Amino acid sequence: MSIKVPSVKDVAKLAGVSVATVSNVISEQKYVSPELTVRVNNAIKELNYRPSKIARSLKGMKTYQIGLMIPDITNPYFAELARGAESIALKKGYQVLLCNTDGDSAREEKARIAFEENRVDGIINVAPRMKTEKLLAFNHVPTVIVDRPLSVEQSKFGVVFADNSKGACQLAKHLFEKGHRRFACLTAPYDDIPSVKHRINGFKKYLIENGIDDEDILFLNGKLRYKSGYELMNELLKIKNRPTAVFACSDIMAWGALEAAKKAHLNIPKDIAIAGFDNIYYSEILDPTLTTINQPKSETGEIAMQMLLDRLNKSNNRKIIRTHSVILDTELIIRGST
Known part of the structure; x- marks a missing residue:
């Protein structure tokens, strides 16, 4: 029966x-x-x-699926962002298709094409690495770009990002007021990651405006990875008159730097201060706990998804975000590493 x-x-x-x-x-x-x-x-x-999602799809010419592209699923920053985005999608009856691009522009392009071929209703692209002109050319599907500033004039995309420059300025001010006068920045390629460029520019701007010379700000280029932070710190420790304060452009890099300094038997922050950016969940359980800049990670994902669904559904709900561009505030979190 x-x-x-x-x-x-x-x-x-x-x-x-x-x-x-x-x-x-x-x-x-x-x-x-x-x-x-x-x-x-x-x-x-x-x-x-x-x-029935199939029936809804046939009736409304929609798949009720959203493509979400992130560069590194192992990074808790992106994981929290994705969770925030998915929480909004599920409430509205949408499923999220997740793609990890590993920060590679070629994989990102293939993922975008695959999403379009599978007729997703919209796409959220987090920290895209494609060149701007190529990124803007993919405009066939409603899209929201996260963690990469694009001007309104450049694109019809929705854009959500944190005020990276302001956050880095806050951190530079904190380190300066702690008495540091020689600094190192553990960074990643500017051209590929505009948010990193804003962080470095904000950090450097504050220091220069407060009398620090260019030669007292050292830049070491790597990747936003634990291993890179560890290796760059080891390079830094070989310098005779090394910097006394280190700003890593992500908490994961800062974690690697922290472990390298501890292995070299340095006292943190007495011998060297280390700070990161993102305030991922384990930054407060490291030893010592990590000073960092907080970004509203889950909220960023929620806002991006709300913005995208509003564009798709033309909702009359006033609570839904309608703005083309949303810039989120940052907050300095002072902990034991500085």
């Missing part, structure tokens, strides 16, 4: 409303009174009704 799967008609009958009302409650595309919404939701729960 087969079990009858409840239909939208069954829900409408139990709730005492029309099929159209049930559809509007599920899709949230049109206003339904709170009273009717409660009745429909109660009926859905009682019948254990599950809307």
Whole structure:
């Protein structure tokens, strides 16, 4: 004996409303009174009704899928961002397809093409590494760019990013006021990662404006990885008159630098101060705990997804973000490493 799967008609009958009302409650595309919404939701729960995504897709020419591209799933910053984005998508009946590009522009381009071929409704591209002109050429699917500033004039994309320059200025001020006068920046290629460029520029700007000479700010170029931070710190420790304060452009780099300094039996922060950027979850459990710049990671993902879904659905919900560009604030978190 087969079990009858409840239909939208069954829900409408139990709730005492029309099929159209049930559809509007599920899709949230049109206003339904709170009273009717409660009745429909109660009926859905009682019948254990599950809307057919295939039927919705055929009817509305939508797949209810969002493509999310991130450069490094092992980095807790991106993991928290992705979780925030997914939480909003699930509430609105969308599924997130995740692609890890490993910070490679060629893989990023292939992922973008694959998303388009699978007819995702929209794309969130986090910290893209493609050249600007190529990035802007991929404009066939509604897109929100995260963690990479693009001017309104450049693109029709939605853009969400943190004020990286301000955060780095805050950190430079903190280190300067602690008495440091020789600095090192553990960084990554500027051209590939504009957010890193803003961090370095903000850090350097504050120091120069406060009398620090260029030769007292050393730059060591690597990758935003633990191993790179470890190796760059070992290079730094070979310098005779080495800097007394180190700014790593990500917490993961800072972690590597921290471990290298500890292995060299340096006292942190007495012998050398180390700070990062991102405030990922384990920065407060390192030994010593890591001074860093907090970015609203989960909130960034939520805002990006809200912005994208608003573009897709043209919602009348005023709580949904409609702005073309959102710049999020940063906060200095002072801990034991400085």
